[in-house]
Amino acid sequence: MFFNSSWRFYGSQKAFKKADKSNLMSFDIGEYYPDLGLSNSEIVALSRSQHKSQAFGNTPRRGEQLEYLEIIKGDLPDNQNIFEGVDTSWNRVKGG
Helix, strand or coil: CEEEECHHHHCCHHHHHHCCCCCEEEEECCCEECCCCEEHHHHHHHHHCCCHHHCCCCCCCCCCCEEEEEECCCCCCCCCCCCCCCCCCHHHCCCC
16 A cells, blocks of 8 residues: 655655655656657646646646655565556456
């Protein structure tokens, strides 16, 4: 079981930099896809901007953006793969 953590839960970015991150997994969500000409963050910004009645848009960004998942139950996967040991095939669905 994972918790989507952030420096905000540590009070400040400075405190987060000093914190023990041995139970955290990090992911670069700012990855750029040359074939699309967009980064993950740009794709998200375009999607969120479709919620025009809710003023839900945001500014796209490029470059490294780390997100952290805290392991709150279970073991930290050896290879940083959060789906390790999880059947993601149709076999998990009855009749799938």
